[in-house]
Amino acid sequence: MNFCSLTLKSATKPLLTQGVRYVPISTNVRYLSSPSTPPPVKDPKTKAMSIIDALPGNSVLSKTGILGTSAAAAIYAISNELYIVNDESILLLTFAGFTALMAKFVAPLYKDFANARMNKVSNILNESRTRHVDAIKERIGSVSELQNVAETTKVLFDVSKETLELEAKNFELKQKVDLAAEAKSVLDSWVRHEASLRQEQQKQLTQSLLAKVESELSNPKFQEKVLQQSIADVEKLFSKLK
């Protein structure tokens, strides 16, 4: 018990801040222990009435009648030696005590245990049933999203047909373009070929011309002629300048 909570100094601090060393009483249920509040004291009159209430029968008259007849039957049986009180009647007493003890202490425990087990099993079964139902609902939901499959496939089929046609046209046009491009390239090559031929021709022409000129140049008569012409030209120039 933590008595320092009773001192004046710690009365200013609330109890919660006094630290973890003060562990409150656990709130777990202690099994088979007496309750913390004492039970109310039974009235002695109710206790006496409870004995009378425990007798079989409904009204006072039937209770006295049953008691009287059972007493008379017991006396008759014992006195006429229908029932002998011997060693086994002690065993009868002990067996009755044993069954009373079992009925008082063991039977509620067993009832709790059996109820707990039945609840557990029925919970498992019910839970599995609800989970199965939920799984089926989910599957229904997921499947019902495909409910217009036929229409979708028809639309898809039309789209694919269109696509096919367009593709065919595309292919055709592409082939035309390719053909045109090829023709153009062929013509270009021809043009280039012609151009190169012409170039070759020109080159040959110039070459032949050059060769002719060179041959003419190497001709001494031509050289003489050229020399004389050039001298004449130079003289002309000199005469101009002078």
Place this chain on the structure above:
Amino acid sequence: MQLVLAAKYIGAGISATGLIGAGIGIAIVFAALINGVSRNPSLRDTLFPMAILGFALSEATGLFCLMISFMLMFMGA
């Protein structure tokens, strides 16, 4: 013939001393149970049925002796 009756009763009384063994045996079995449980509390699974089996077997040998005592007391000529 009273001698035979007296001898029967005396023999029945003497042969009941074999139950000392039964008492000691049961005590040993349960001492081993308590020892084992205090070292390793795996009680309800394996140790307790074996302790009950050991109790019944050791009690049986004691009762073999008690049988002889009953035979001498209640039977025979």
Place this chain on the structure above:
Amino acid sequence: MLNLINTFINSPLDQFESQTFFSIFTPFMDMNNFNITTFALYTFIVLFIIISLFMFTNNNNMIMGSKWFITQEMIYDTMVNTIKNQMGGKLWGFYMPFIYTFFMFILVSNLLSMIPYSFALTAQFVFIISLSFMVWLGMTIMGFYKHGLVFFALFVPQGTPLVLVPLLVLIEMMSYIMRSLSLGLRLAANVMAGHLLMIILGGLLMQFMSINILTTILGFIPLLIILCVVMLEFAIAMIQSYVWTVLMASYMKDVQYLH
């Protein structure tokens, strides 16, 4: 208890006497074994109890049994676990109904005998010892049928030096033969000793209480002691049936798998 035949109990062994209720009149052959005796009557009562424990407790064969049915489930689970632990291997399932039948029979007849003025079926030595002898004999024959002459390998424990083997085989064979008697004798001796003890104590207390009124009131204290003895007898009644089944499973394991 109803003294209709005007008999008094003289010795404590009288509770185990078997009285004939109906007998068959056969002048030409001795068919006295078909009489309806107390033994036959109580066997029928045990059968009726076992059948009604199964038939009247399941509520219309639903998956969820009633609270009474849970006891049957618990007994079944105990038996399955015990036999699976004892026998193991592949063959434990074959012999489980056999051993379960013995358990139910001995349990119900033991608990039935605890009721006052009842008759103890399992205290009949001839019945129980012949039952255990038949079980042992059947197991031995099955062992010979299954393993042939290799069955004698049961008597040689593993890892013994060869010198000790002849002596050890003799001792083991003696122990094996004694199993036939000891299995039944254990049960019968326990039940009979328990009932005798209860009757004798009851007789003593009766004599004590019938002296005068003072001792009658004073005699309620030994009555509590007898109550404890009765509780012990209830426990022994259930333990003995369990011990019978465990030992039978163990013997079956020895015979089937040759340890």
